[in-house]
Amino acid sequence: MRRLHPFTLLAVAAALPAAAWIAPPRTGGMATVAAALVLIVLLDGRQVFTVARAAAFTAAPLWLFLFVLHGTTGLVETGLRLTTVVASSFWLVAVLPPPRLVEAMIARGWPVSAAFLFSATLSAVPALRVRAGHLVDAQRARGLRTRGGPLIRLRALRALAVPLVLSALHEVDERTLALETRGLGPGIKRTPLAPPPDSAMQRAVRWGILVACVAALAWRIA
Amino acid sequence: MSVLALDRVTFRYPASTVRALVNCSLEVDAGEIVAVIGATGAGASTLLLVAADLAPRVVGGELTGQVRCDGRAALLLPTPWTQVSGMASTVWDEVAFGPANLGWPRERIATSVERALKRVDSGALRDRDPATLSGGELQCVILAGVLAMDPAVLLLDEPTAELDPVGAERVWQVLRDLAHEGAGVVVATSDLDALPGCADRVVWLSQGRVHRCGLAAELLASPDLWEPDAPGSTAVAGVWHRAALPAPAPLTVRDVVARCR
Numbered sequence: 001m002r003r004l005h006p007f008t009l010l011a012v013a014a015a016l017p018a019a020a021w022i023a024p025p026r027t028g029g030m031a032t033v034a035a036a037l038v039l040i041v042l043l044d045g046r047q048v049f050t051v052a053r054a055a056a057f058t059a060a061p062l063w064l065f066l067f068v069l070h071g072t073t074g075l076v077e078t079g080l081r082l083t084t085v086v087a088s089s090f091w092l093v094a095v096l097p098p099p100r101l102v103e104a105m106i107a108r109g110w111p112v113s114a115a116f117l118f119s120a121t122l123s124a125v126p127a128l129r130v131r132a133g134h135l136v137d138a139q140r141a142r143g144l145r146t147r148g149g150p151l152i153r154l155r156a157l158r159a160l161a162v163p164l165v166l167s168a169l170h171e172v173d174e175r176t177l178a179l180e181t182r183g184l185g186p187g188i189k190r191t192p193l194a195p196p197p198d199s200a201m202q203r204a205v206r207w208g209i210l211v212a213c214v215a216a217l218a219w220r221i222a
Numbered sequence: 223m224s225v226l227a228l229d230r231v232t233f234r235y236p237a238s239t240v241r242a243l244v245n246c247s248l249e250v251d252a253g254e255i256v257a258v259i260g261a262t263g264a265g266a267s268t269l270l271l272v273a274a275d276l277a278p279r280v281v282g283g284e285l286t287g288q289v290r291c292d293g294r295a296a297l298l299l300p301t302p303w304t305q306v307s308g309m310a311s312t313v314w315d316e317v318a319f320g321p322a323n324l325g326w327p328r329e330r331i332a333t334s335v336e337r338a339l340k341r342v343d344s345g346a347l348r349d350r351d352p353a354t355l356s357g358g359e360l361q362c363v364i365l366a367g368v369l370a371m372d373p374a375v376l377l378l379d380e381p382t383a384e385l386d387p388v389g390a391e392r393v394w395q396v397l398r399d400l401a402h403e404g405a406g407v408v409v410a411t412s413d414l415d416a417l418p419g420c421a422d423r424v425v426w427l428s429q430g431r432v433h434r435c436g437l438a439a440e441l442l443a444s445p446d447l448w449e450p451d452a453p454g455s456t457a458v459a460g461v462w463h464r465a466a467l468p469a470p471a472p473l474t475v476r477d478v479v480a481r482c483r
Contacts, residue, residue, distance in 0.1 A: 099311045112323070116309060123308040126353065171304045177276050178305035181297040182367060183323030191322045191331060193315060 001042060005198045006096055006104040011206045012039070013092035015213055020084040022216045029080025036087035040094075047094050055090040059083045098122040100196055107195035112188055116179075128168065135160050135167075225406040226250040226273055226295070226375045231287035233272055238283075242268040244430040245287070250375065250406040255397055257417050257438065258410040259453045260427035266410035269427065270297060270377045273408060293374025296320075300380035302360040305367075306352050313355070313363050314339070314348040320371040331370075338370035341396050357384040365393065369400070376400060378409040382416070394420045415456045417442060418473040426453065443470035 001009075020032040040051050062082050067075045098119040105115040136146060139159050146156040226249070233243040243265050250256050258266040271277035274297040278285050299305055310316035317338055321331040339345045342362040347355065352363060361384040368376070376397070382390035394416050397407050401422075411417070417424060421438040428451070434441060441447075447455045448463045455463075455471065458478060462471035472478045 097311050099309055099315060102309050120308040127308075130353070173281070174299055174301060174304035176280060177271070177297070178299055178364075179307070180276055180280050181274055181295075182305075182307065182320040183371065184307075184319075185323075188323055189325045191325055191328060193318055193322055193328065193331070 001039075001095055005196050005202050006101040007108075007198075008202045008206055009092060009096045010101070011209045013088045015209045016088040017081070017085040018213050019216065020081040022213065022220050025077035025081070029077065029084065032084040033080050033087065036084050036091060039091045040087060043091070043094055051090050051094045055083075055087045058090070059086045062086075093122070103192050103194055104196050106190050107192040112184065112190045113186060116184060128164065131167065132160060132164055135163055223252055224249040225252045225292045226408065227288070227290045228269070228273065229288040229290075231272055231285065231289060233268060233277060233286075234284045235268075235277075236282040236284075242283075242430050243272065246427075246430070246432050248425060248432065248435070250408055252374075252404050252406050253401050254422050255401045255407040255409065255420055257421035257424045258408060258427060259412070259414065259417075259424060260433075261451050261453055263429075264427040264453075265430040266427055267300075267379050268430075270379050270408065270410055273375070274377050291375055294371065295375040295377060296368045296371050296373035297377040298365055298368050298379060298381055300383045302357060302364045302384060305364045306360070307367075311351060312348065313344065313350050313352055316352045316363055317367045317370050320367050324371060334370045334372060335366075338366040341369055341399070342366045343392055358386060358389050361385055362389065362393075365396070369396070373405065375406045375408070378407070378411075380411055380413075381409060382411065382413050390416065412453070414442070414454060415458075415474075418456060418477075428452075439473065440470075442473050445469050445471070 016032050016036050020029050022028070023031065037052075040055070041048055043051060059079075059082065063075060063079050066079050066082075070078065102115045102119045105118070106112060136156075139156070140146060144156055144159050145152050147153075228246055228248045231243055231246045232241055234241045246265075246269060248256070248269075258269060260266050268277060271281060272285065272289060273291065274295050275289070275291065276297065277283055307316060307319040310319055314335060317335045318331050321334050326334070336345075339348060342365050344359070344362045344366055347359060347363065352360065355363060361381070365378075365381065378397075381393050381397075385393060390413060397409065398420060401407050409421070417438050424436065424438045424441045425432055426434045426441065426447070434444070434446070442455045443459060444455075445463060446452060448460070454460060456473045458475060459471035459473050462478075472481055
């Protein structure tokens with residue numbers, strides 16, 4: 001699956017939520033959730049559990065709010081759709097490294113700044129997680145309690161969030177300078193280092209997905 | 223023939239009333255290594271930003287005076303983790319980031335990346351994820367990324383800050399090699415012990431002004447460097463100064479041995 005062109009992976013990941021919303025709520029939602037789960041199961045052994053757990057943890061609060069606000073019907077109808085969005089997003093992140101997507105975008109003539117914005121956003125999450133870990137260690141070393149009841153955890157969260165946000169903002173300036181000096185500026189023509197291979201078959205599949213989504217939408221509106 | 227020239231440059235950061243640089247003039251020849259020293263806040267980093275055409279173009283602020291740079295200037299900042307591109311999953315791709323942005327053909331990029339990695343002795347890291355590197359390893363990789371762009375003028379801000387002594391010596395050797403090949407090098411550093419063997423000239427900045435400028439061997443031996451708010455000199459010169467031995471102070475152990483003989 002990782003060998004597929006990034007645009008094909010994107011098309012699949014976008015088509016599932018689109019189908020979930022276009023198709024009738026219950027049957028459509030169940031079908032798209034099932035399809036997303038199949039995609040997750042097809043990942044490498046270790047990733048299956050990690051991705052499934054992350055998707056479940058992300059979707060669970062949404063299920064709770066839907067149940068509280070709309071009852072069982074809302075939970076089933078909207079919950080299935082939202083679960084499709086969450087599951088397909090996590091699948092995409094697991095299967096598509098940002099640099100590969102950037103290479104595909106640049107090879108297709110997209111502006112480098114747009115590709116960089118996309119890649120940097122995706123890369124920022126793990127980087128922030130690592131820094132948050134360092135900050136927690138540093139705060140613990142200085143006596144902050146991070147384990148215990150909700151109040152203690154809330155206090156620890158505040159002690160973590162402020163330096164995390166401030167340091168990230170501070171870094172923006174230096175990162176801008178570093179990127180400028182390494183040639184990333186407006187209007188550049190970047191050389192794609194390893195453009196992912198594409199094929200007529202994959203292009204046909206992408207067009208097929210698009211046509212199917214438009215046709216399904218037209219059918220639902222009619 | 224100078225590759226970089228600053229002529230009576232004054233610079234003030236946005237939203238600041240204090241001038242970070244005041245009437246600074248400096249010329250750097252091809253093949254020359256110029257070290258910029260000074261106490262914290264003296265303006266060394268700002269001087270590099272101005273020379274790299276990043277201040278005021280990117281950081282904002284107000285500049286008067288003239289800056290001329292013949293050829294491409296590349297800047298290495300002191301914090302390697304803020305210089306990672308975020309667009310590379312391997313060290314090789316990270317080093318190739320700059321050359322790719324210049325639109326070079328892939329063959330030229332490959333040659334340049336291999337040479338740069340070899341220079342900083344980081345070839346073994348080529349397939350590693352940059353996010354998994356130590357601070358020192360990352361510093362070398364970022365330096366390789368800058369070198370791979372084949373700059374005519376290399377500007378370095380504390381390039382050895384994250385490195386162990388062996389790594390630091392390697393970086394100084396790389397700078398000597400680059401200068402030997404014709405690049406102009408300006409390095410802001412607090413690693414003063416490395417300067418006698420590396421720098422041709424030293425510029426001493428104080429409160430944004432060029433306080434003194436001269437040959438490294440002469441300026442670093444000056445007793446003025448041990449006055450309050452001065453940056454100091456090499457460890458050997460410091461011992462010599464504290465022992466109140468006659469000036470000029472020797473800069474290295476080898477100098478001391480030579481003088482004793």
